[in-house]
Amino acid sequence: MIQTPVRTHVRPFLLPLLIGATAMAGITQAHAADSAVMAADTATTKLRLSATGTVHAPPDELTAVFFAEASAPTAAAAQGQVNAQVDKAMGITHGVAGLTVNAESYTVHHQEADPRISHPSQWIARQSIRISATDGTILLPLLGRIQSDNLALSRLDWSLSRAHRTALVQQAEGLALHELQQRAQAAATALGLKIARIESVNLNDQDMPSPMPMMMAARAASMSAPQAPAADQDVTAQADATFILHP
Known part of the structure; x- marks a missing residue:
């Protein structure tokens, strides 16, 4: 007797159940992954801190600014004199080691006549030059010579x-970062936590210190060699950071 093979059929109503079970398994895994991420997030704490560092140093660069001015009936004549x-x-500063010389603003304008004081119309030209030196004894002897050529010391x-300020900023940044690290460690300890990592750090230096003016004389020949002012200048840097803390 020949036996007919038994065929197994998956009933149609079972297919939705199988598909649904597979989908639920994927959703369960996704929820488990999300729960793990949320657990990791809730286990950490962000700590944002700011700190500053300041260094003090005497200024090291002496700067003199002169201007030449001339008036003439024509603009060309006034410009030629200036x-x-x-x-x-x-030319006086040429070849002198240790000097930095720059020609700066140049202006030419017309001045109308004033009959009340018998003042004719004229053109006025003006230009300034800046001379800097890290050694005041190099620059000072030249001041009188330059003024004798009808340039005014302004x-x-x-x-x-x-260069000096750049080095000072780096020192100030180091102090700010050191203080930031100490404060973060103290805060973490007080909270019963530990520093896991640093998420971000920003460094900013403060504004350039204002120059310290010296008393000017009509002639520099009578002035003694300038010394750096007794008062130091401050250079400050700020550090901002976000720390990640964990148990």
């Missing part, structure tokens, strides 16, 4: 040179 004065002043002051 150019000659500036060229002569630049400013004489001490300030921090760019």
